[in-house]
Amino acid sequence: MTLPKDLVAASATPIILAILQKEDTYGYAIIRKVQEISDNQIAWTDGMLYPVLHRLESAGFIDSYWRKAENGRRRKYYHITASGEEECGRLISQWSVVEKALQILLEETHT
Amino acid sequence: MFDLESQIRKWKTHLLSAGSLGHSDIEELESHLRDSIDELTEREITQEEAFLIAVRRLGDVSVIQDEFAKLSTEDLWRQLLVPADNPLAVRRNRIELIIVIGLTLSAGLLSKIPALFGFGDIETYNLLYMKNGGLFAFAPAAIYFIWKRSLPLLRSFIVLSIFPLSAFLINLYPSYEPHHTEFLTALHMPIALIFLLLYFYGGPAVRNSKSDQLNGQAGKNRTGWQNTNTRLNFVRFAGETFIYAVLIGLGGLVLTLIGAGTFELIGIDVFPFISAWVAPFGFFGLFTAAAYLVGQKKNLIESIAPVLARIFTPLFLLILLSLITAYIIHPKQAYENRDMLIWFDLILAFVLGLSLYSMSAKDYTHSTTSEQFVENGSYVDILHKPHMLWDALTLALILSAVIVDGIALSGIISRLSAYGFSPNKTAALGENIILLTNLILLITGYVRYFQAKQSFQKIVEVQMRFLPVYAVWAACVVIVFPPLFNFK
Numbered sequence: 293m294t295l296p297k298d299l300v301a302a303s304a305t306p307i308i309l310a311i312l313q314k315e316d317t318y319g320y321a322i323i324r325k326v327q328e329i330s331d332n333q334i335a336w337t338d339g340m341l342y343p344v345l346h347r348l349e350s351a352g353f354i355d356s357y358w359r360k361a362e363n364g365r366r367r368k369y370y371h372i373t374a375s376g377e378e379e380c381g382r383l384i385s386q387w388s389v390v391e392k393a394l395q396i397l398l399e400e401t402h403t
Numbered sequence: 404m405f406d407l408e409s410q411i412r413k414w415k416t417h418l419l420s421a422g423s424l425g426h427s428d429i430e431e432l433e434s435h436l437r438d439s440i441d442e443l444t445e446r447e448i449t450q451e452e453a454f455l456i457a458v459r460r461l462g463d464v465s466v467i468q469d470e471f472a473k474l475s476t477e478d479l480w481r482q483l484l485v486p487a488d489n490p491l492a493v494r495r496n497r498i499e500l501i502i503v504i505g506l507t508l509s510a511g512l513l514s515k516i517p518a519l520f521g522f523g524d525i526e527t528y529n530l531l532y533m534k535n536g537g538l539f540a541f542a543p544a545a546i547y548f549i550w551k552r553s554l555p556l557l558r559s560f561i562v563l564s565i566f567p568l569s570a571f572l573i574n575l576y577p578s579y580e581p582h583h584t585e586f587l588t589a590l591h592m593p594i595a596l597i598f599l600l601l602y603f604y605g606g607p608a609v610r611n612s613k614s615d616q617l618n619g620q621a622g623k624n625r626t627g628w629q630n631t632n633t634r635l636n637f638v639r640f641a642g643e644t645f646i647y648a649v650l651i652g653l654g655g656l657v658l659t660l661i662g663a664g665t666f667e668l669i670g671i672d673v674f675p676f677i678s679a680w681v682a683p684f685g686f687f688g689l690f691t692a693a694a695y696l697v698g699q700k701k702n703l704i705e706s707i708a709p710v711l712a713r714i715f716t717p718l719f720l721l722i723l724l725s726l727i728t729a730y731i732i733h734p735k736q737a738y739e740n741r742d743m744l745i746w747f748d749l750i751l752a753f754v755l756g757l758s759l760y761s762m763s764a765k766d767y768t769h770s771t772t773s774e775q776f777v778e779n780g781s782y783v784d785i786l787h788k789p790h791m792l793w794d795a796l797t798l799a800l801i802l803s804a805v806i807v808d809g810i811a812l813s814g815i816i817s818r819l820s821a822y823g824f825s826p827n828k829t830a831a832l833g834e835n836i837i838l839l840t841n842l843i844l845l846i847t848g849y850v851r852y853f854q855a856k857q858s859f860q861k862i863v864e865v866q867m868r869f870l871p872v873y874a875v876w877a878a879c880v881v882i883v884f885p886p887l888f889n890f891k
Contacts, residue, residue, distance in 0.1 A: 319431065320438040320439065337466075338462060340462055340466075340467065342432060342435075343467070365438075366434060367434050368430075
């Protein structure tokens with residue numbers, strides 16, 4: 293089961309922000325992390341992550357810096373800002389409203 | 404034999420081709436691609452297969468380019484231009500070309516308005532044409548931006564009305580011998596009008612209440628013409644338009660001269676026709692045409708202009724240094740010859756323009772974003788990594804500009820105390836003080852940047868916030884000076 297496009301688009305921002313809340317990281321690692329936590333069910337086209345990251349950056353939710361990895365490759369790391377954390381909290385509470393509503397409906401149909 | 408490096412290079416060229424991705428965007432995607440390939444080859448997949456899979460995972464190049472192009476409204480035009488097979492885009496391109504040609508011609512027609520009032524001869528009434536020239540050249544460019552950027556019509560037309568209103572004002576002001584205030588108007592009018600053009604370039608500032616609330620920092624998110632990046636883009640745009648205009652102008656001049664020479668050989672004197680029609684239409688229309696070309700052929704000029712900036716920065720430094728040397732050898736000249744002061748100011752204006760331009764052409768995502776190194780297991784933030792030689796050269800240029808400006812200021816002040824306030828000297832005094840403030844701001848910015856106390860972005864921000872000061876002063880010279888000095 294893979295998620296439909298609309299749901300992927302809507303969930304991208306909270307997922308990215310939540311990942312960055314844990315630690316600064318770079319694009320490729322974000323993709324791997326998403327695959328790992330969703331059992332490959334959330335499948336992003338790798339390249340589309342970057343426009344989203346840039347949009348979040350220009351909105352001031354994250355900022356970025358370049359860093360050299362041990363193998364000499366330069367990677368662009370992203371770091372969540374204070375307003376990004378605020379936004380993350382807001383989005384996640386919105387999602388939990390939906391989740392809770394679905395949960396209640398599910399319980400009602402089973403009882 | 405599969406050559407990974409050459410394949411990656413080809414892929415990068417392909418990404419670059421649409422022009423919506425910057426070099427740092429591509430570097431980021433490349434590092435993603437390489438990570439992806441590394442991981443795949445660990446699973447005993449050949450390099451060639453790994454490359455293909457990794458590219459495929461990154462997604463359709465044209466879709467990525469489109470997404471990047473959507474990122475900033477600044478780059479919206481690229482979306483309109485790139486897919487030439489899209490019938491809507493083709494139509495819009497054709498309409499744009501017609502509009503640009505129309506506006507270019509209308510600039511020439513505007514310049515014939517004085518002829519209706521009996522001031523047709525450009526050579527006799529050159530001051531009149533000089534002071535109105537900015538209006539003829541920039542009003543059509545402003546209309547072009549209103550169309551191009553689909554600006555809100557009502558507000559745009561209110562701002563656009565500044566053009567005719569200022570035309571009334573400067574032409575209704577009387578002018579008496581020796582016409583100094585009129586000459587100052589001619590010099591300052593274009594400066595004020597360029598800033599007016601910034602409004603049309605960036606569009607009106609929209610208060611985005613939603614994002615303001617979110618960030619809790621009302622007023623920090625400047626949009627439209629107030630936005631720092633927009634202003635920086637405008638500086639770059641102005642510099643590139645200037646280069647284009649000079650190139651096309653020179654070409655036009657050569658062509659006109661050859662044409663006129665040929666006509667002369669067959670016994671027809673076309674010079675009256677040229678000076679009455681070809682020259683004004685060509686000259687005043689040049690700016691709109693150049694503005695259009697800068698947008699159309701962005702990639703082309705983007706690669707020439709930074710090179711020009713790099714060539715001229717050391718050359719200007721040499722000129723400034725030799726000026727300083729000349730002053731040390733003949734200190735009195737600077738005070739006695741008033742023309743010298745004007746030349747000093749002219750060079751300083753160019754230096755400022757150049758440093759502004761090289762600021763806008765600098766790809767500072769590379770050199771200023773912080774780079775971290777692992778040290779004792781913790782990340783040490785090194786705030787910046789300046790492009791040392793280049794930044795040092797720019798700083799040297801600005802420092803010597805301050806010295807030259809100091810010489811000019813002392814010259815003006817000594818002349819002021821000797822001959823009293825005249826329009827020219829007062830205007831020069833104001834300009835030099837503003838310039839000095841600006842240069843000192845730049846120097847403190849650069850010093851803090853070298854000490855790694857602030858990012859380059861901060862210098863740019865301060866500089867862009869300072870820009871309107873010039874516009875206000877220029878407008879002041881145009882509006883207030885004539886009555887203040889009895890229109891002399």
